[in-house]
Amino acid sequence: MRALHRDHERVVAALLTADLAPIVDLVVWAAPDPDGTQVAYAASHLGRVRLEPGGRHTVLNGVDPIASEDPMAFLPYAAELADPSPSPSTRNAYPLAAERLLSFFAHPDRSPDLAIVHSPKHYFPEAKGHVGEHGSLDVIQSRAPLIVSGARAARRGYADAWARLIDVGPTLAWLAGVPESDLRDRAGRALDGHVLYDFVVPGEAGPVVGILWDGAHCGDLLHLAETGELPGVARLIERGSALRGGAVAQFPSITLTNHTSILTGVGPGRHGVMGNVYFDRATGERVVPNDESTWHRSSEWLRDDARTVFEMVADHLAPTGAPRTASIDEAIDRGADFSTMQLIRASGSSRGAGGLGDQLPDAATSPFLGDPAHLADGYFRWGTRVDDLGLQQIRQLFASPGTAPRLTWWANVVTDAGHHGGGPRSEIARAALRQSDARLVAFLDHLDGLGVGDEVTILLTADHGFEGTDPLVRGSWAEALAATGVPLRDEGPGLVYLL
Incomplete structure:
Protein backbone atom coordinates (compact mmCIF):
# COMPACT_ATOMS: atom_id res chain seq x y z
CA MET A 1 0.00 0.00 0.00
CA GLY A 135 -19.64 0.87 -9.29
CA SER A 136 -20.45 2.25 -5.85
CA LEU A 137 -19.41 0.89 -2.46
CA ASP A 138 -23.08 1.02 -1.44
CA VAL A 139 -25.22 -2.01 -0.68
CA ILE A 140 -27.63 -2.03 -3.65
CA GLN A 141 -24.99 -1.49 -6.34
CA SER A 142 -22.87 -4.11 -4.54
CA ARG A 143 -25.64 -6.71 -4.06
CA ALA A 144 -25.54 -9.51 -6.63
CA PRO A 145 -28.04 -12.39 -6.55
CA LEU A 146 -26.82 -15.75 -5.29
CA ILE A 147 -28.73 -19.00 -5.81
CA VAL A 148 -27.37 -22.53 -5.33
CA SER A 149 -29.43 -25.38 -6.75
CA GLY A 150 -29.40 -29.01 -7.74
CA ALA A 151 -27.47 -32.09 -6.77
CA ARG A 152 -25.29 -30.69 -3.94
CA ALA A 153 -27.36 -27.71 -2.86
CA ALA A 154 -28.82 -27.35 0.61
CA ARG A 155 -32.57 -26.90 0.25
CA ARG A 156 -33.24 -23.81 2.35
CA GLY A 157 -35.48 -21.90 -0.07
CA TYR A 158 -35.39 -18.15 0.44
CA ALA A 159 -32.79 -17.60 3.16
CA ASP A 160 -32.31 -14.40 5.16
CA ALA A 161 -28.57 -14.52 4.61
CA TRP A 162 -25.76 -12.96 2.57
CA ALA A 163 -22.35 -13.94 1.22
CA ARG A 164 -19.55 -12.35 -0.84
CA LEU A 165 -18.76 -12.74 -4.51
CA ILE A 166 -15.23 -13.85 -3.57
CA ASP A 167 -16.91 -16.91 -1.99
CA VAL A 168 -18.36 -18.06 -5.33
CA GLY A 169 -15.13 -19.29 -6.91
CA PRO A 170 -13.99 -21.40 -3.94
CA THR A 171 -17.49 -22.90 -3.71
CA LEU A 172 -17.53 -23.83 -7.40
CA ALA A 173 -14.03 -25.33 -7.19
CA TRP A 174 -14.90 -27.35 -4.06
CA LEU A 175 -18.09 -28.68 -5.66
CA ALA A 176 -16.00 -29.67 -8.70
CA GLY A 177 -13.63 -31.74 -6.55
CA VAL A 178 -10.89 -29.37 -5.39
CA PRO A 179 -10.08 -30.11 -1.72
CA GLU A 180 -10.32 -27.19 0.65
CA SER A 181 -6.58 -27.51 1.33
CA ASP A 182 -5.86 -26.54 -2.29
CA LEU A 183 -8.11 -23.48 -2.44
CA ARG A 184 -5.02 -21.33 -2.76
CA ASP A 185 -3.35 -18.96 -5.18
CA ARG A 186 -0.22 -19.81 -7.17
CA ALA A 187 1.97 -18.63 -4.31
CA GLY A 188 0.27 -21.08 -1.95
CA ARG A 189 -1.63 -18.44 0.00
CA ALA A 190 -5.22 -19.04 1.11
CA LEU A 191 -7.91 -17.34 -0.94
CA ASP A 192 -9.89 -14.40 0.38
CA GLY A 193 -13.13 -16.29 -0.24
CA HIS A 194 -14.49 -19.39 1.49
CA VAL A 195 -16.70 -22.32 0.58
CA LEU A 196 -20.35 -21.56 1.32
CA TYR A 197 -20.87 -24.64 3.48
CA ASP A 198 -24.24 -23.39 4.73
CA PHE A 199 -25.66 -23.76 1.22
CA VAL A 200 -23.90 -26.84 -0.20
CA VAL A 201 -23.70 -30.43 1.01
CA PRO A 202 -20.89 -33.01 0.91
CA GLY A 203 -20.98 -35.61 -1.83
CA GLU A 204 -19.28 -36.99 -4.88
CA ALA A 205 -18.03 -34.35 -7.28
CA GLY A 206 -20.16 -34.10 -10.39
CA PRO A 207 -20.90 -31.54 -13.12
CA VAL A 208 -21.02 -27.98 -11.78
CA VAL A 209 -22.40 -25.04 -13.75
CA GLY A 210 -21.83 -21.45 -12.67
CA ILE A 211 -24.15 -19.00 -14.42
CA LEU A 212 -23.58 -15.26 -14.34
CA TRP A 213 -26.31 -12.81 -15.37
CA ASP A 214 -24.25 -9.64 -15.68
CA GLY A 215 -25.71 -6.80 -13.63
CA ALA A 216 -28.87 -8.69 -12.64
CA HIS A 217 -30.61 -6.78 -9.85
CA CYS A 218 -30.94 -9.08 -6.84
CA GLY A 219 -34.14 -7.74 -5.31
CA ASP A 220 -36.09 -7.53 -8.54
CA LEU A 221 -34.87 -10.95 -9.70
CA LEU A 222 -36.12 -12.63 -6.52
CA HIS A 223 -39.35 -10.62 -6.60
CA LEU A 224 -40.07 -11.69 -10.19
CA ALA A 225 -39.26 -15.30 -9.35
CA GLU A 226 -41.69 -15.24 -6.42
CA THR A 227 -44.45 -13.70 -8.53
CA GLY A 228 -44.08 -16.29 -11.31
CA GLU A 229 -42.41 -14.12 -13.94
CA LEU A 230 -39.08 -15.99 -13.85
CA PRO A 231 -40.05 -19.68 -13.82
CA GLY A 232 -36.48 -20.85 -14.46
CA VAL A 233 -35.13 -19.03 -11.41
CA ALA A 234 -38.08 -20.35 -9.40
CA ARG A 235 -37.15 -23.92 -10.45
CA LEU A 236 -33.63 -23.37 -9.17
CA ILE A 237 -34.84 -22.06 -5.82
CA GLU A 238 -37.24 -24.99 -5.41
CA ARG A 239 -34.22 -27.29 -5.53
CA GLY A 240 -31.84 -25.18 -3.44
CA SER A 241 -31.36 -21.82 -1.73
CA ALA A 242 -31.59 -18.15 -2.63
CA LEU A 243 -29.88 -15.62 -0.37
CA ARG A 244 -32.10 -12.58 0.24
CA GLY A 245 -29.00 -10.48 0.90
CA GLY A 246 -27.27 -11.83 -2.19
CA ALA A 247 -23.49 -11.65 -2.49
CA VAL A 248 -21.48 -8.50 -1.78
CA ALA A 249 -19.34 -7.42 -4.72
CA GLN A 250 -15.79 -6.21 -4.40
CA PHE A 251 -15.14 -2.48 -4.77
CA PRO A 252 -15.59 -1.01 -7.25
CA SER A 253 -18.81 -2.85 -8.08
CA ILE A 254 -17.69 -2.99 -11.70
CA THR A 255 -17.83 -5.79 -14.27
CA LEU A 256 -14.25 -6.92 -14.84
CA THR A 257 -13.17 -6.39 -11.23
CA ASN A 258 -15.88 -8.72 -10.01
CA HIS A 259 -15.76 -11.30 -12.81
CA THR A 260 -12.10 -11.68 -11.83
CA SER A 261 -12.84 -11.73 -8.10
CA ILE A 262 -15.44 -14.47 -8.61
CA LEU A 263 -13.20 -16.66 -10.73
CA THR A 264 -10.05 -16.28 -8.59
CA GLY A 265 -11.58 -16.06 -5.10
CA VAL A 266 -9.48 -12.99 -4.24
CA GLY A 267 -10.01 -9.25 -4.24
CA PRO A 268 -8.62 -6.73 -6.75
CA GLY A 269 -5.48 -5.93 -4.79
CA ARG A 270 -4.46 -9.56 -5.26
CA HIS A 271 -5.70 -10.30 -8.78
CA GLY A 272 -4.81 -6.91 -10.28
CA VAL A 273 -7.93 -5.96 -12.26
CA MET A 274 -8.89 -2.69 -10.61
CA GLY A 275 -11.82 -1.75 -12.83
CA ASN A 276 -13.07 -1.58 -16.39
CA VAL A 277 -10.38 1.04 -16.96
CA TYR A 278 -7.37 1.84 -14.77
CA PHE A 279 -3.75 2.99 -14.91
CA ASP A 280 -0.66 0.88 -14.35
CA ARG A 281 2.20 2.97 -13.00
CA ALA A 282 4.76 0.23 -13.63
CA THR A 283 4.11 0.12 -17.37
CA GLY A 284 2.67 3.60 -17.93
CA GLU A 285 -0.28 1.87 -19.60
CA ARG A 286 -3.93 2.87 -19.48
CA VAL A 287 -5.61 -0.54 -19.25
CA VAL A 288 -9.11 -0.96 -20.72
CA PRO A 289 -10.01 -4.65 -20.32
CA ASN A 290 -13.81 -4.19 -20.57
CA ASP A 291 -14.03 -3.60 -24.29
CA GLU A 292 -15.03 -5.94 -27.10
CA SER A 293 -11.59 -5.46 -28.65
CA THR A 294 -9.75 -6.51 -25.46
CA TRP A 295 -11.96 -9.04 -23.59
CA HIS A 296 -10.01 -11.94 -25.06
CA ARG A 297 -6.84 -10.46 -23.56
CA SER A 298 -8.20 -9.95 -20.04
CA SER A 299 -6.26 -12.82 -18.49
CA GLU A 300 -3.03 -11.08 -19.54
CA TRP A 301 -3.64 -8.49 -16.83
CA LEU A 302 -4.02 -10.99 -13.99
CA ARG A 303 -1.22 -10.91 -11.43
CA ASP A 304 1.12 -13.88 -11.84
CA ASP A 305 0.14 -15.41 -8.51
CA ALA A 306 -3.60 -15.28 -9.19
CA ARG A 307 -5.11 -18.70 -9.90
CA THR A 308 -8.42 -19.21 -11.65
CA VAL A 309 -11.00 -21.83 -10.70
CA PHE A 310 -10.33 -23.46 -14.08
CA GLU A 311 -6.68 -23.95 -13.11
CA MET A 312 -7.64 -25.25 -9.66
CA VAL A 313 -9.99 -27.87 -11.13
CA ALA A 314 -7.55 -28.90 -13.87
CA ASP A 315 -4.88 -29.55 -11.25
CA HIS A 316 -7.11 -32.30 -9.80
CA LEU A 317 -8.38 -33.94 -13.00
CA ALA A 318 -6.32 -35.91 -15.50
CA PRO A 319 -6.79 -34.91 -19.17
CA THR A 320 -9.27 -37.14 -21.00
CA GLY A 321 -9.45 -35.55 -24.43
CA ALA A 322 -12.77 -33.93 -23.53
CA PRO A 323 -13.02 -30.51 -21.83
CA ARG A 324 -12.63 -30.75 -18.07
CA THR A 325 -13.57 -27.10 -17.72
CA ALA A 326 -15.38 -24.67 -20.00
CA SER A 327 -15.76 -20.89 -20.06
CA ILE A 328 -18.58 -19.44 -22.15
CA ASP A 329 -18.56 -15.73 -23.03
CA GLU A 330 -16.22 -15.01 -20.11
CA ALA A 331 -13.17 -12.76 -20.34
CA ILE A 332 -11.34 -14.32 -17.37
CA ASP A 333 -10.81 -17.75 -18.92
CA ARG A 334 -7.20 -18.63 -18.10
CA GLY A 335 -6.82 -22.39 -17.76
CA ALA A 336 -10.19 -23.36 -19.26
CA ASP A 337 -10.05 -26.32 -21.68
CA PHE A 338 -12.86 -24.84 -23.79
CA SER A 339 -13.37 -21.09 -24.03
CA THR A 340 -15.24 -18.63 -26.21
CA MET A 341 -12.28 -16.27 -25.84
CA GLN A 342 -9.98 -19.00 -27.15
CA LEU A 343 -12.04 -19.04 -30.32
CA ILE A 344 -11.65 -15.27 -30.60
CA ARG A 345 -7.90 -15.46 -30.02
CA ALA A 346 -7.58 -18.22 -32.60
CA SER A 347 -9.43 -16.11 -35.17
CA GLY A 348 -6.61 -13.56 -35.14
CA SER A 349 -9.10 -10.71 -35.54
CA SER A 350 -7.79 -7.35 -34.40
CA ARG A 351 -11.39 -6.48 -33.49
CA GLY A 352 -11.57 -9.17 -30.79
CA ALA A 353 -15.16 -10.03 -29.93
CA GLY A 354 -16.25 -7.35 -32.38
CA GLY A 355 -15.06 -9.63 -35.15
CA LEU A 356 -17.65 -12.26 -34.23
CA GLY A 357 -20.50 -10.28 -35.72
CA ASP A 358 -21.11 -12.54 -38.70
CA GLN A 359 -21.11 -15.63 -36.48
CA LEU A 360 -23.69 -14.37 -33.99
CA PRO A 361 -27.38 -15.31 -34.36
CA ASP A 362 -29.83 -12.66 -35.57
CA ALA A 363 -31.36 -10.90 -32.57
CA ALA A 364 -34.61 -10.23 -34.42
CA THR A 365 -35.26 -13.96 -34.80
CA SER A 366 -34.24 -14.94 -31.28
CA PRO A 367 -36.83 -17.29 -29.75
CA PHE A 368 -36.15 -15.65 -26.38
CA LEU A 369 -36.83 -12.05 -27.44
CA GLY A 370 -39.85 -10.35 -25.92
CA ASP A 371 -40.56 -6.87 -27.23
CA PRO A 372 -38.65 -6.26 -30.50
CA ALA A 373 -38.67 -2.54 -29.72
CA HIS A 374 -35.87 -3.14 -27.21
CA LEU A 375 -33.54 -4.03 -30.10
CA ALA A 376 -33.29 -0.31 -30.82
CA ASP A 377 -30.80 -0.30 -27.94
CA GLY A 378 -27.58 -1.47 -29.58
CA TYR A 379 -26.15 -3.02 -26.42
CA PHE A 380 -29.38 -4.94 -25.77
CA ARG A 381 -29.40 -6.16 -29.39
CA TRP A 382 -25.78 -7.31 -29.18
CA GLY A 383 -26.38 -8.95 -25.79
CA THR A 384 -29.31 -10.93 -27.19
CA ARG A 385 -27.08 -12.26 -29.98
CA VAL A 386 -24.18 -13.14 -27.68
CA ASP A 387 -26.40 -14.89 -25.16
CA ASP A 388 -28.13 -16.94 -27.87
CA LEU A 389 -24.71 -18.15 -28.99
CA GLY A 390 -23.81 -18.92 -25.37
CA LEU A 391 -26.84 -21.18 -25.04
CA GLN A 392 -25.82 -22.98 -28.22
CA GLN A 393 -22.33 -23.56 -26.77
CA ILE A 394 -23.51 -24.92 -23.41
CA ARG A 395 -25.95 -27.27 -25.12
CA GLN A 396 -23.07 -28.59 -27.22
CA LEU A 397 -20.96 -29.12 -24.10
CA PHE A 398 -23.86 -31.07 -22.56
CA ALA A 399 -24.61 -32.97 -25.77
CA SER A 400 -25.03 -36.38 -24.17
CA PRO A 401 -24.95 -37.96 -20.69
CA GLY A 402 -21.47 -38.33 -19.24
CA THR A 403 -19.72 -35.88 -21.58
CA ALA A 404 -20.18 -32.62 -19.66
CA PRO A 405 -17.17 -30.73 -18.27
CA ARG A 406 -16.67 -30.99 -14.53
CA LEU A 407 -16.93 -27.19 -14.29
CA THR A 408 -18.72 -24.93 -16.76
CA TRP A 409 -18.96 -21.16 -16.39
CA TRP A 410 -21.61 -19.44 -18.51
CA ALA A 411 -21.69 -15.63 -18.56
CA ASN A 412 -24.71 -13.75 -19.95
CA VAL A 413 -24.67 -10.08 -20.87
CA VAL A 414 -28.16 -8.92 -21.92
CA THR A 415 -29.14 -8.35 -18.28
CA ASP A 416 -26.41 -5.71 -17.98
CA ALA A 417 -27.65 -4.06 -21.17
CA GLY A 418 -31.23 -3.93 -19.95
CA HIS A 419 -30.34 -2.46 -16.56
CA HIS A 420 -28.01 0.15 -18.05
CA GLY A 421 -30.65 1.04 -20.61
CA GLY A 422 -33.49 1.74 -18.21
CA GLY A 423 -32.31 1.20 -14.64
CA PRO A 424 -33.64 -1.44 -12.24
CA ARG A 425 -37.33 -2.34 -12.52
CA SER A 426 -37.63 -0.64 -15.93
CA GLU A 427 -39.39 -2.56 -18.66
CA ILE A 428 -36.17 -3.10 -20.64
CA ALA A 429 -34.38 -4.40 -17.51
CA ARG A 430 -37.22 -6.82 -16.74
CA ALA A 431 -37.35 -7.88 -20.38
CA ALA A 432 -33.66 -8.78 -20.12
CA LEU A 433 -34.32 -10.85 -16.98
CA ARG A 434 -37.24 -12.65 -18.66
CA GLN A 435 -35.11 -13.33 -21.75
CA SER A 436 -32.29 -14.78 -19.66
CA ASP A 437 -34.77 -16.84 -17.67
CA ALA A 438 -36.18 -18.31 -20.88
CA ARG A 439 -32.68 -19.45 -21.87
CA LEU A 440 -32.24 -20.91 -18.38
CA VAL A 441 -35.49 -22.86 -18.80
CA ALA A 442 -34.26 -24.16 -22.16
CA PHE A 443 -31.02 -25.34 -20.54
CA LEU A 444 -32.79 -26.98 -17.58
CA ASP A 445 -35.17 -28.73 -19.97
CA HIS A 446 -32.17 -29.89 -21.99
CA LEU A 447 -30.58 -31.42 -18.88
CA ASP A 448 -33.84 -33.11 -17.95
CA GLY A 449 -34.16 -34.45 -21.49
CA LEU A 450 -30.75 -36.07 -21.10
CA GLY A 451 -31.80 -37.54 -17.76
CA VAL A 452 -29.02 -35.71 -15.87
CA GLY A 453 -30.95 -32.82 -14.32
CA ASP A 454 -30.58 -34.31 -10.84
CA GLU A 455 -26.82 -34.83 -11.25
CA VAL A 456 -25.81 -31.21 -11.91
CA THR A 457 -25.20 -28.49 -9.32
CA ILE A 458 -25.98 -24.96 -10.53
CA LEU A 459 -24.94 -21.65 -9.00
CA LEU A 460 -26.54 -18.47 -10.37
CA THR A 461 -25.08 -15.07 -9.56
CA ALA A 462 -24.10 -11.68 -11.03
CA ASP A 463 -21.14 -9.35 -10.80
CA HIS A 464 -22.85 -6.35 -9.18
CA GLY A 465 -26.22 -4.71 -8.64
CA PHE A 466 -27.77 -1.56 -10.10
CA GLU A 467 -29.39 1.70 -9.08
CA GLY A 468 -31.30 4.23 -11.12
CA THR A 469 -29.83 7.67 -11.73
Missing part, protein backbone atom coordinates in the same frame (compact mmCIF):
# COMPACT_ATOMS: atom_id res chain seq x y z
CA ARG A 2 1.34 3.41 -0.98
CA ALA A 3 1.96 6.24 1.48
CA LEU A 4 -0.23 9.31 1.00
CA HIS A 5 0.83 11.57 -1.85
CA ARG A 6 2.05 15.01 -0.83
CA ASP A 7 -0.96 16.60 -2.60
CA HIS A 8 -3.50 14.11 -1.27
CA GLU A 9 -5.29 16.45 1.16
CA ARG A 10 -5.50 19.23 -1.38
CA VAL A 11 -7.30 17.00 -3.85
CA VAL A 12 -9.63 15.51 -1.22
CA ALA A 13 -10.61 18.98 0.02
CA ALA A 14 -11.48 20.06 -3.52
CA LEU A 15 -13.91 17.15 -3.82
CA LEU A 16 -15.72 17.68 -0.50
CA THR A 17 -17.46 20.96 -1.24
CA ALA A 18 -21.20 21.37 -0.82
CA ASP A 19 -21.47 22.18 -4.53
CA LEU A 20 -20.22 18.71 -5.46
CA ALA A 21 -22.21 16.88 -2.77
CA PRO A 22 -25.08 15.89 -5.13
CA ILE A 23 -22.68 13.91 -7.32
CA VAL A 24 -19.88 12.92 -4.88
CA ASP A 25 -21.19 10.37 -2.41
CA LEU A 26 -17.82 9.58 -0.82
CA VAL A 27 -14.11 10.02 -1.34
CA VAL A 28 -12.21 6.92 -0.18
CA TRP A 29 -8.55 5.97 0.21
CA ALA A 30 -6.20 3.87 2.34
CA ALA A 31 -2.87 4.46 4.04
CA PRO A 32 -0.54 2.72 6.51
CA ASP A 33 -0.44 3.79 10.15
CA PRO A 34 3.03 4.49 11.61
CA ASP A 35 3.12 0.93 12.91
CA GLY A 36 2.39 -0.42 9.42
CA THR A 37 -1.29 -1.26 10.03
CA GLN A 38 -3.29 -0.70 6.87
CA VAL A 39 -6.30 1.55 7.40
CA ALA A 40 -9.10 2.78 5.14
CA TYR A 41 -10.74 6.18 5.15
CA ALA A 42 -13.97 7.66 3.82
CA ALA A 43 -15.04 11.29 3.67
CA SER A 44 -17.92 13.40 2.43
CA HIS A 45 -18.93 17.01 2.92
CA LEU A 46 -20.53 15.81 6.17
CA GLY A 47 -17.45 14.35 7.84
CA ARG A 48 -14.57 11.92 7.80
CA VAL A 49 -14.08 8.42 9.28
CA ARG A 50 -11.23 5.97 9.81
CA LEU A 51 -12.30 2.41 8.97
CA GLU A 52 -10.90 -0.89 10.23
CA PRO A 53 -12.04 -4.44 9.44
CA GLY A 54 -14.91 -5.74 11.50
CA GLY A 55 -16.89 -2.51 11.26
CA ARG A 56 -14.69 -0.45 13.60
CA HIS A 57 -15.21 3.27 12.92
CA THR A 58 -13.34 6.26 14.34
CA VAL A 59 -14.95 9.56 13.37
CA LEU A 60 -12.22 12.11 12.68
CA ASN A 61 -14.45 15.14 12.12
CA GLY A 62 -18.08 16.00 11.51
CA VAL A 63 -20.42 13.00 11.37
CA ASP A 64 -19.66 9.49 10.19
CA PRO A 65 -20.40 9.48 6.44
CA ILE A 66 -20.75 5.67 6.59
CA ALA A 67 -23.48 5.29 9.16
CA SER A 68 -24.17 1.63 8.35
CA GLU A 69 -22.33 -1.40 6.98
CA ASP A 70 -25.41 -3.65 7.12
CA PRO A 71 -25.33 -6.17 4.21
CA MET A 72 -29.07 -6.77 4.75
CA ALA A 73 -30.03 -3.10 4.48
CA PHE A 74 -33.11 -2.23 2.41
CA LEU A 75 -34.69 -5.60 3.01
CA PRO A 76 -37.38 -6.75 2.64
CA TYR A 77 -37.56 -5.58 -0.96
CA ALA A 78 -40.35 -3.12 -0.13
CA ALA A 79 -37.78 -1.12 1.87
CA GLU A 80 -35.67 -0.63 -1.26
CA LEU A 81 -38.73 0.37 -3.28
CA ALA A 82 -39.56 2.95 -0.62
CA ASP A 83 -36.11 4.59 -0.84
CA PRO A 84 -34.39 3.86 -4.17
CA SER A 85 -30.94 5.38 -4.80
CA PRO A 86 -30.72 7.01 -1.34
CA SER A 87 -28.63 10.12 -0.68
CA PRO A 88 -26.78 11.37 1.33
CA SER A 89 -24.54 8.52 2.44
CA THR A 90 -25.88 8.65 6.00
CA ARG A 91 -29.14 7.15 4.62
CA ASN A 92 -27.28 4.35 2.86
CA ALA A 93 -25.26 1.26 3.82
CA TYR A 94 -21.76 0.17 2.78
CA PRO A 95 -21.12 -3.51 3.65
CA LEU A 96 -17.59 -4.61 4.60
CA ALA A 97 -16.34 -1.11 3.85
CA ALA A 98 -12.84 -1.43 5.30
CA GLU A 99 -12.27 -4.96 4.01
CA ARG A 100 -13.20 -4.05 0.45
CA LEU A 101 -11.32 -0.75 0.41
CA LEU A 102 -8.17 -2.29 1.84
CA SER A 103 -8.24 -4.92 -0.89
CA PHE A 104 -8.82 -2.35 -3.60
CA PHE A 105 -5.95 -0.10 -2.50
CA ALA A 106 -3.46 -2.97 -1.97
CA HIS A 107 -1.96 -3.21 -5.47
CA PRO A 108 1.45 -1.47 -5.54
CA ASP A 109 1.17 -0.17 -9.09
CA ARG A 110 -2.47 -0.23 -10.20
CA SER A 111 -4.41 1.01 -7.18
CA PRO A 112 -5.24 4.71 -7.43
CA ASP A 113 -4.37 7.20 -4.70
CA LEU A 114 -8.04 7.77 -4.00
CA ALA A 115 -11.42 6.89 -5.45
CA ILE A 116 -14.48 9.05 -5.89
CA VAL A 117 -17.74 7.20 -5.28
CA HIS A 118 -20.51 8.58 -7.49
CA SER A 119 -23.73 9.36 -5.65
CA PRO A 120 -26.46 6.83 -6.51
CA LYS A 121 -28.41 9.44 -8.48
CA HIS A 122 -25.46 10.85 -10.45
CA TYR A 123 -26.22 10.85 -14.18
CA PHE A 124 -23.13 11.44 -16.33
CA PRO A 125 -23.78 10.45 -19.97
CA GLU A 126 -21.03 12.83 -21.16
CA ALA A 127 -18.56 10.43 -19.46
CA LYS A 128 -20.27 7.26 -20.76
CA GLY A 129 -22.68 7.00 -17.85
CA HIS A 130 -26.12 5.41 -18.18
CA VAL A 131 -29.68 5.60 -16.87
CA GLY A 132 -28.86 2.60 -14.66
CA GLU A 133 -25.49 2.61 -12.89
CA HIS A 134 -23.17 0.58 -10.66
CA ASP A 470 -31.74 10.95 -11.79
CA PRO A 471 -31.48 12.95 -15.04
CA LEU A 472 -31.58 16.15 -12.97
CA VAL A 473 -28.50 15.20 -10.95
CA ARG A 474 -25.79 16.12 -13.44
CA GLY A 475 -22.29 17.49 -13.21
CA SER A 476 -18.61 16.65 -13.13
CA TRP A 477 -15.78 17.01 -10.64
CA ALA A 478 -13.25 17.51 -13.47
CA GLU A 479 -13.15 21.29 -13.06
CA ALA A 480 -12.59 21.01 -9.30
CA LEU A 481 -9.71 18.58 -9.85
CA ALA A 482 -8.16 20.79 -12.51
CA ALA A 483 -8.38 23.84 -10.24
CA THR A 484 -6.08 22.15 -7.69
CA GLY A 485 -3.21 22.35 -10.17
CA VAL A 486 -2.14 18.86 -9.10
CA PRO A 487 -0.97 16.60 -11.96
CA LEU A 488 -3.28 13.59 -11.98
CA ARG A 489 -5.23 11.06 -14.00
CA ASP A 490 -8.94 10.46 -13.41
CA GLU A 491 -9.85 7.08 -14.90
CA GLY A 492 -13.38 5.80 -15.05
CA PRO A 493 -14.11 8.59 -14.01
CA GLY A 494 -13.54 8.09 -10.32
CA LEU A 495 -10.13 6.42 -9.93
CA VAL A 496 -7.68 9.24 -9.24
CA TYR A 497 -3.94 8.71 -9.71
CA LEU A 498 -1.77 11.55 -8.37
CA LEU A 499 1.38 12.00 -10.46
